[in-house]
Amino acid sequence: MTEPRTTPEPEGQVSDAVQGNWVDQWAPEITRPYLRLSRADRPIGTWLLFLPCVMGLLLSMLSNNRASLHDLWILIACGLGAFLMRGAGCTWNDITDRKIDAKVARTRSRPIPSGQVTVPGAVIWMLLQALLGLLILLTFYANAIWLGILAIVPVLIYPFAKRFTWWPQVFLGIAFNWGALLAWTAHSNNLAWPALVLYLSGITWTLFYDTIYAHQDKEDDALIGVKSTARLFAHNTPRWLMFFLIATVLLMAIAVYGATKDRSMLSMVFALIGPWAMGWHLQWQMQNLDTENPDVLIRLFRSNRNTGLIPLLFFAGALFM
Template sequence: MQGKAPTPDGQVQDAVKGNWVDTLAPEWTRPYLRLSRADRPIGTWLLFLPCLWGLVLAMLNSQSSNWSDLWIAFVCAAGSWLMRGAGCTWNDITDRDFDAQVARTRSRPIPSGQVSVKGALVWMALQALVSFGLLLTLNAAAIAMGVLALLPVAVYPFAKRFTWWPQVFLGVAFNWGILLAWVAHSGSLGWPAVVLYLAGMTWTLFYDTIYAHQDTEDDALIGVKSTARLFGSSSPMWLRRFLVATVLLMAVAIISALQTEASVMALALALVGPWAMGWHMVWQLKRFDDEDPAKLLAVFRSNRDTGLIPLIFFCLALLA
């Protein structure tokens, strides 16, 4: 439980080394940007990429695209950064006592004393309000989806207190952008989006179980639940199951979306996406070592590339 000594100059222990927050941002902004995880961009990628999956698959489903889709992509990008920041701020407010007891998290802004709870609440509200302003530029159905997204975001920090499956709640929150982006393009929800959403959830179970293995010893001592603790030495078997489920569900979503209007070439290209994504997840499994926190963090961060792989093939299918 003693862990490492606090990092210098308020840096967070598991932040990307030499990140722009610690090196370029004005000093007074750094605690708040750290609170939003701006020094650890992987979370924004993991929130943003499912949005793009949903948007491009909706375009493939409708066989139409226009300039408004670029605006939807921009809103998703900005909203992912802002709402990830607001969600992480809320998470750190609710977890401040737990974070102070875990070696990897005690250097975060609230437990380390860089930001007060009141200051964090104001910062969270500011980020959420700007994000809501952007949401209001989309259609009514997308606005409704965006407002509904607040529920899983609010509940997630408490999930590890009452269930061994908090990663499910994270998956619900982190992949909501699939549904929102689909609705923003199409005006209504479709089954392909729902199935793709389930694929995103199983992917989240895969990468966040890997991430949670960094803290299993501390989590056991303070009573925090996770799939990493639940699975223990059986984690590789469960990770393989999540891998297979992700690939199959994404393939079903693609076939459902493209089977009537798209060309055979577009369908084939799109289906390469989950296949290639699956191989990248296999590569992660080969590197999985629950005794090496540094390797676990590196494998977790590689999921930016995992999520980019199907997006590339979706975009190629759009051009076919």
Template sequence: MPDTSKTPEAEGQVADAYRGNWVDREAPDWTRPYLRLSRADRPIGTWLLLLPCWWGVALAAASTGFRWIDIWIVIGCGIGAWLMRGAGCSWNDITDREIDAGVARTRSRPIPSGQVTVEHAVLWMVIQSLVAFLILITFNGAAIAMGVASLGLVAIYPFAKRFTYWPQVFLGLAFNWGALLAWTAHTGSLGWPAVFLYLSGICWTIFYDTIYAHQDKEDDALIGVKSTALLFGDQTPLRLQQFGIASVVLMTLAVLGALTPEGRTAVIVGLIGVAGFGAHMYWQLRSLNTEDGDTCLKLFRANRDAGLIPVLMFGLAILA
């Protein structure tokens, strides 16, 4: 008979990772703790970091015309998002190791569970950051400066929940920086449409990460960690509706600012993408049960599909 005494966490797997993910199934044993530290077994975070980058480059290309460098921007942002998400998560887990040890969902992470030492985690973070920097320097000078400027936000984020009920704002500031960077990588300078995209992404991040934070609200309240889930409480659906509307309005301004001079068809295609994005968030609100952790995790992960809708339609607007 199979041995059922081993839990996934006892074998080193992380509690909220997909069961049967490629890290746990196929990665060499010695790499697994480091890949888990980078959240390679939980790819949704990479998607949520990457999608604003793709919004930025797709809308910029729809505005000023496609360039062959855009293909490398798309690929480079994909690789860079994986690396910088891994580096950011390593930093997050280094700073949060004592907090993670006190929360049921996170105590199985590599540092609190003893799979990775703090020293090795720091080294792994540095390696990922350096490789990501090599990709960044293939972009133009303005984009390189934008990328370097984002490091301050990445460094501050893990500490936000210690002093504010709005750590999701700090996450949004860091996670959506790619909209500014990718726009700049295409155009060579920052523009108002990119700023509106950035602000839209911040509101979206507050939306999805508040849903995510409802999984931990009891533990967070006990250990003194703050979040918008605790701040909003029973008013969460209303607050999320407000941030969802704000995100849609700001993305609409981005589309109108970028595409209006280029023709009606491109604007219509872009606005269809915004409408689909908003419709997906509306579906999430209709499905939300903040007392059901499994539902919260499912809806949080569904935001990959929400963010892909504008990517697809902005891409089609290039052809319009």
């Protein structure tokens, strides 16, 4: 009897990469280790960096009731910047974590611990991505440029956070949601309080999804002494996730109110449906949560792309009301 044929995994594929991703299937072989280092084979991180940018841009447009072709460029630039700076940040993370990654089952197949990329090669790749990101940033207003440069600080700190605090997810949230401040300022050339509240909302959202993500590694993390909210919360995780859910929705609703208070009542109400609908998607994640099942955890984590897209539909719709 003939055994069924199976398609072998591409050489060097990272263990938690999306199956059939474009890097492993279509990218030139010489570029694959570097694209894997940038997590291009795992695009959810780029989405989670990009979505707060779009939220900040749309709320800024709602706030001053002004739109132009420059806003289209801001949107495109934020997309390119999210890809590049997420790649640079992940490269930095893997450089600093290379010894830890070699001890964790899920991460030992990453390019540096698996020997696909050398540390000097990774440094050069990181600087190239950062330089391209800077060139894009320089097309914005001066205030936005300074904000973008300041964003480097939490990016540099984040990989070390799990060594000194049980709350490294806070540092990830600070870094990953900076785009909400940047995109707001890129549109309006000033930073207003609704953008800051939106930023806080993004941080609590990050605490929600990255706690789910961190549960995948909690056993390995405990063995090597790495801290995380997943280890800190343990069996109380659902209670904490509910707190983060409520905080995310309330803070985003306050930001929406601040951005739309001078618009029509219809526009405000429609935009306010966004945080509410987002909250229902977060609730769905909690209903399906199984902190001991890695397949469920990664699926729920990746579903946060849709979580972030939901309020954008309502923010965009409110622009036309």
